[in-house]
Amino acid sequence: MLALSRKANESIVIGNDIEVTVLEIKNDQVKLGIKAPKHVSIYREEIYMQIQQANKEAVAGEALKIDSLENLFDENR
Amino acid sequence: MLTNTRYFGTIDLDESKILTFPQGIMGFEDYKRWTLLYDKDTRKDGSISWLQSLDESSLALPVVSPYSLIEQYAPIVNEELLKDLGPFKEEDLLVLLALTVPKDVKQTTANMKAPFLINPNTARGIQIIVENENYPVHFRVYEVIQRMRGGR
Numbered sequence: 001m002l003a004l005s006r007k008a009n010e011s012i013v014i015g016n017d018i019e020v021t022v023l024e025i026k027n028d029q030v031k032l033g034i035k036a037p038k039h040v041s042i043y044r045e046e047i048y049m050q051i052q053q054a055n056k057e058a059v060a061g062e063a064l065k066i067d068s069l070e071n072l073f074d075e076n077r
Numbered sequence: 078m079l080t081n082t083r084y085f086g087t088i089d090l091d092e093s094k095i096l097t098f099p100q101g102i103m104g105f106e107d108y109k110r111w112t113l114l115y116d117k118d119t120r121k122d123g124s125i126s127w128l129q130s131l132d133e134s135s136l137a138l139p140v141v142s143p144y145s146l147i148e149q150y151a152p153i154v155n156e157e158l159l160k161d162l163g164p165f166k167e168e169d170l171l172v173l174l175a176l177t178v179p180k181d182v183k184q185t186t187a188n189m190k191a192p193f194l195i196n197p198n199t200a201r202g203i204q205i206i207v208e209n210e211n212y213p214v215h216f217r218v219y220e221v222i223q224r225m226r227g228g229r
Contacts, residue, residue: 038157043206050214051191051206052104054177058138058188059105061178063084066139069182070125 081134084127085114095131096195099161102204103191108132111202113140113173113195125176128193140173141187146221152192152207163199171195177215186215 004012011021017037024031034042080090096111110131115124124145130136143150150172162170172194174187189212195202 038155039160041155041158041206047190047206047214048103051188051204054186054188054191054214055102055104055138055175055204057177057179058175059136061139061176065178065180065182066125066176069176069178069185 080112080131082114082127082129083135083137085129088114090131093200096200096202098202098204100203102128102138102193105130105136108136126173128173128175139176139178140193141176141218143172143174143187143189143192146174146187146216146218150189151209152205152212153209154205154207158205159194159203161203162194162196162201165196165198169197171197174216176218183219185218186213187218188214189216190214 006012006022008022008025011019013019018040019035021033021035022030023033036042078090078092079087081087090112094112096113098109098111100106101108102111108130112129112131114127114129114137125139125141128138128140152172159165172192174189174192176185176187178185189207190209191204191206191214193202193204
Protein backbone atom coordinates (compact mmCIF):
# COMPACT_ATOMS: atom_id res chain seq x y z
CA MET A 1 0.00 0.00 0.00
CA LEU A 2 1.20 3.47 -0.88
CA ALA A 3 1.57 5.67 2.18
CA LEU A 4 1.60 9.45 1.80
CA SER A 5 1.89 12.00 4.61
CA ARG A 6 -0.49 14.92 4.30
CA LYS A 7 -1.32 17.86 6.53
CA ALA A 8 -4.70 19.51 6.99
CA ASN A 9 -5.87 21.17 3.76
CA GLU A 10 -3.47 19.14 1.65
CA SER A 11 -4.77 16.75 -0.97
CA ILE A 12 -3.91 13.76 -3.05
CA VAL A 13 -5.13 13.17 -6.58
CA ILE A 14 -6.10 9.71 -7.81
CA GLY A 15 -6.23 9.25 -11.56
CA ASN A 16 -7.26 12.47 -13.25
CA ASP A 17 -10.63 13.04 -11.67
CA ILE A 18 -10.54 12.05 -8.00
CA GLU A 19 -9.22 14.33 -5.30
CA VAL A 20 -9.05 13.51 -1.62
CA THR A 21 -8.43 16.38 0.80
CA VAL A 22 -7.64 16.23 4.49
CA LEU A 23 -10.14 18.77 5.82
CA GLU A 24 -9.52 18.50 9.52
CA ILE A 25 -7.44 16.55 11.98
CA LYS A 26 -8.85 16.40 15.48
CA ASN A 27 -7.55 14.03 18.13
CA ASP A 28 -7.75 10.56 16.59
CA GLN A 29 -10.14 11.51 13.82
CA VAL A 30 -9.48 12.74 10.31
CA LYS A 31 -12.15 14.40 8.20
CA LEU A 32 -11.70 13.78 4.49
CA GLY A 33 -13.26 15.61 1.58
CA ILE A 34 -13.60 13.64 -1.63
CA LYS A 35 -14.15 15.11 -5.08
CA ALA A 36 -15.03 12.44 -7.60
CA PRO A 37 -17.24 12.01 -10.66
CA LYS A 38 -20.82 11.21 -9.68
CA HIS A 39 -20.71 7.69 -11.06
CA VAL A 40 -17.95 6.72 -8.63
CA SER A 41 -19.46 5.13 -5.56
CA ILE A 42 -17.78 6.00 -2.27
CA TYR A 43 -18.52 4.02 0.87
CA ARG A 44 -17.11 3.73 4.33
CA GLU A 45 -15.15 0.51 4.20
CA GLU A 46 -17.03 -1.11 7.08
CA ILE A 47 -20.44 -0.77 5.43
CA TYR A 48 -19.16 -2.25 2.17
CA MET A 49 -17.58 -5.12 4.06
CA GLN A 50 -20.76 -5.69 6.06
CA ILE A 51 -22.72 -6.08 2.86
CA GLN A 52 -20.13 -8.39 1.30
CA GLN A 53 -20.39 -10.48 4.45
CA ALA A 54 -24.21 -10.41 4.42
CA ASN A 55 -24.26 -11.66 0.81
CA LYS A 56 -21.87 -14.45 1.72
CA GLU A 57 -24.09 -15.45 4.63
CA ALA A 58 -27.14 -15.31 2.36
CA VAL A 59 -25.46 -17.71 -0.05
CA ALA A 60 -24.81 -20.07 2.83
CA GLY A 61 -28.52 -20.33 3.72
CA GLU A 62 -29.98 -23.83 3.52
CA ALA A 63 -32.93 -24.49 1.23
CA LEU A 64 -34.65 -26.54 3.92
CA LYS A 65 -34.56 -23.65 6.35
CA ILE A 66 -35.83 -21.33 3.69
CA ASP A 67 -38.78 -23.61 3.04
CA SER A 68 -39.88 -23.22 6.62
CA LEU A 69 -39.44 -19.47 6.39
CA GLU A 70 -41.40 -19.43 3.18
CA ASN A 71 -44.22 -21.27 4.89
CA LEU A 72 -44.35 -18.45 7.38
CA PHE A 73 -44.65 -15.94 4.56
CA ASP A 74 -47.37 -17.99 2.91
CA GLU A 75 -49.37 -18.43 6.10
CA ASN A 76 -49.49 -14.70 6.18
CA ARG A 77 -51.69 -14.44 3.19
CA MET B 78 -29.50 -23.01 -22.57
CA LEU B 79 -28.82 -25.77 -20.05
CA THR B 80 -27.50 -24.51 -16.77
CA ASN B 81 -26.75 -26.02 -13.37
CA THR B 82 -28.37 -24.51 -10.31
CA ARG B 83 -27.84 -24.90 -6.62
CA TYR B 84 -31.35 -26.03 -5.69
CA PHE B 85 -33.13 -26.94 -8.90
CA GLY B 86 -30.61 -29.23 -10.59
CA THR B 87 -29.98 -28.70 -14.30
CA ILE B 88 -32.57 -26.53 -15.91
CA ASP B 89 -33.20 -25.29 -19.43
CA LEU B 90 -33.07 -21.52 -19.07
CA ASP B 91 -34.43 -19.21 -21.73
CA GLU B 92 -31.63 -16.80 -22.64
CA SER B 93 -33.98 -13.86 -22.19
CA LYS B 94 -33.95 -14.68 -18.46
CA ILE B 95 -30.24 -14.02 -18.11
CA LEU B 96 -29.65 -10.95 -15.96
CA THR B 97 -26.38 -9.08 -16.35
CA PHE B 98 -24.93 -7.41 -13.26
CA PRO B 99 -22.05 -5.38 -14.76
CA GLN B 100 -20.45 -4.87 -11.32
CA GLY B 101 -21.37 -8.30 -9.98
CA ILE B 102 -22.79 -8.24 -6.46
CA MET B 103 -20.91 -7.27 -3.31
CA GLY B 104 -18.66 -10.05 -2.15
CA PHE B 105 -19.06 -11.71 -5.56
CA GLU B 106 -17.85 -8.95 -7.81
CA ASP B 107 -16.59 -11.31 -10.53
CA TYR B 108 -19.95 -13.01 -11.05
CA LYS B 109 -21.85 -10.97 -13.60
CA ARG B 110 -24.54 -13.32 -14.93
CA TRP B 111 -27.50 -14.23 -12.74
CA THR B 112 -31.10 -15.27 -13.06
CA LEU B 113 -34.15 -15.31 -10.82
CA LEU B 114 -35.67 -18.67 -9.98
CA TYR B 115 -38.92 -19.28 -8.17
CA ASP B 116 -39.52 -22.07 -5.74
CA LYS B 117 -42.98 -23.07 -6.83
CA ASP B 118 -45.18 -22.91 -9.87
CA THR B 119 -47.91 -21.62 -7.61
CA ARG B 120 -45.77 -18.77 -6.46
CA LYS B 121 -47.52 -15.94 -4.71
CA ASP B 122 -46.32 -12.38 -4.55
CA GLY B 123 -44.02 -11.86 -1.64
CA SER B 124 -42.65 -15.35 -1.38
CA ILE B 125 -39.00 -16.14 -1.67
CA SER B 126 -37.08 -16.34 -4.95
CA TRP B 127 -33.49 -17.25 -5.68
CA LEU B 128 -30.91 -15.06 -7.30
CA GLN B 129 -28.89 -17.81 -8.96
CA SER B 130 -25.44 -17.25 -10.44
CA LEU B 131 -24.99 -18.58 -13.98
CA ASP B 132 -21.21 -18.45 -13.65
CA GLU B 133 -21.01 -20.57 -10.50
CA SER B 134 -23.87 -22.98 -9.88
CA SER B 135 -23.24 -23.21 -6.11
CA LEU B 136 -24.01 -19.50 -5.70
CA ALA B 137 -27.65 -18.70 -5.00
CA LEU B 138 -29.12 -16.10 -2.66
CA PRO B 139 -32.66 -16.15 -1.34
CA VAL B 140 -34.33 -12.83 -2.11
CA VAL B 141 -37.66 -11.29 -1.24
CA SER B 142 -39.59 -8.17 -2.17
CA PRO B 143 -39.18 -5.50 0.52
CA TYR B 144 -42.86 -4.67 0.17
CA SER B 145 -43.79 -8.05 1.58
CA LEU B 146 -42.05 -7.00 4.82
CA ILE B 147 -42.64 -3.30 5.13
CA GLU B 148 -45.22 -1.13 3.45
CA GLN B 149 -42.97 1.84 2.97
CA TYR B 150 -39.63 0.91 1.51
CA ALA B 151 -38.31 4.11 0.03
CA PRO B 152 -34.62 3.74 -0.78
CA ILE B 153 -32.68 6.91 -1.51
CA VAL B 154 -30.05 6.39 -4.18
CA ASN B 155 -27.71 8.51 -6.21
CA GLU B 156 -29.18 8.38 -9.71
CA GLU B 157 -25.75 8.34 -11.30
CA LEU B 158 -25.22 4.91 -9.78
CA LEU B 159 -28.22 3.55 -11.68
CA LYS B 160 -26.59 4.00 -15.09
CA ASP B 161 -25.69 0.32 -15.32
CA LEU B 162 -29.41 -0.49 -15.46
CA GLY B 163 -29.87 1.24 -18.82
CA PRO B 164 -33.03 3.23 -19.52
CA PHE B 165 -35.86 2.38 -17.16
CA LYS B 166 -39.14 3.58 -15.77
CA GLU B 167 -39.11 3.64 -12.00
CA GLU B 168 -42.34 1.65 -11.76
CA ASP B 169 -40.83 -1.16 -13.85
CA LEU B 170 -37.81 -1.71 -11.59
CA LEU B 171 -37.78 -4.90 -9.60
CA VAL B 172 -36.51 -4.39 -6.05
CA LEU B 173 -35.30 -7.37 -4.02
CA LEU B 174 -33.61 -7.84 -0.66
CA ALA B 175 -31.19 -10.65 0.15
CA LEU B 176 -32.25 -12.86 3.04
CA THR B 177 -29.74 -14.26 5.50
CA VAL B 178 -31.21 -17.44 6.93
CA PRO B 179 -29.11 -18.83 9.79
CA LYS B 180 -29.63 -22.15 11.57
CA ASP B 181 -32.32 -20.64 13.72
CA VAL B 182 -34.90 -19.42 11.22
CA LYS B 183 -36.16 -16.89 13.74
CA GLN B 184 -32.89 -15.00 13.34
CA THR B 185 -33.48 -14.46 9.62
CA THR B 186 -32.66 -10.98 8.40
CA ALA B 187 -33.21 -9.03 5.20
CA ASN B 188 -30.63 -6.61 3.86
CA MET B 189 -32.48 -3.30 3.62
CA LYS B 190 -29.28 -1.35 3.16
CA ALA B 191 -28.20 -2.93 -0.11
CA PRO B 192 -31.15 -3.92 -2.32
CA PHE B 193 -30.86 -5.54 -5.73
CA LEU B 194 -32.40 -3.44 -8.47
CA ILE B 195 -33.31 -5.18 -11.71
CA ASN B 196 -34.48 -3.52 -14.89
CA PRO B 197 -36.64 -6.07 -16.74
CA ASN B 198 -36.47 -4.01 -19.94
CA THR B 199 -32.71 -4.38 -20.29
CA ALA B 200 -32.20 -7.52 -18.14
CA ARG B 201 -29.55 -5.65 -16.19
CA GLY B 202 -29.17 -5.50 -12.46
CA ILE B 203 -27.14 -3.86 -9.72
CA GLN B 204 -26.76 -4.10 -6.00
CA ILE B 205 -26.63 -0.66 -4.49
CA ILE B 206 -26.01 0.81 -1.05
CA VAL B 207 -28.88 3.18 -0.23
CA GLU B 208 -28.35 6.44 1.59
CA ASN B 209 -31.13 5.91 4.15
CA GLU B 210 -29.29 6.02 7.47
CA ASN B 211 -31.95 3.99 9.27
CA TYR B 212 -32.00 1.03 6.87
CA PRO B 213 -30.04 -1.83 8.44
CA VAL B 214 -27.98 -4.52 6.72
CA HIS B 215 -29.61 -7.03 9.06
CA PHE B 216 -33.32 -6.27 9.40
CA ARG B 217 -35.00 -8.97 11.47
CA VAL B 218 -37.94 -10.33 9.56
CA TYR B 219 -39.35 -12.97 11.87
CA GLU B 220 -40.98 -10.53 14.27
CA VAL B 221 -42.38 -8.60 11.33
CA ILE B 222 -44.03 -11.69 9.96
CA GLN B 223 -45.37 -12.57 13.39
CA ARG B 224 -46.81 -9.09 13.75
CA MET B 225 -48.45 -9.31 10.36
CA ARG B 226 -50.05 -12.58 11.37
CA GLY B 227 -51.14 -11.20 14.71
CA GLY B 228 -52.63 -8.14 13.08
CA ARG B 229 -55.03 -10.17 11.03
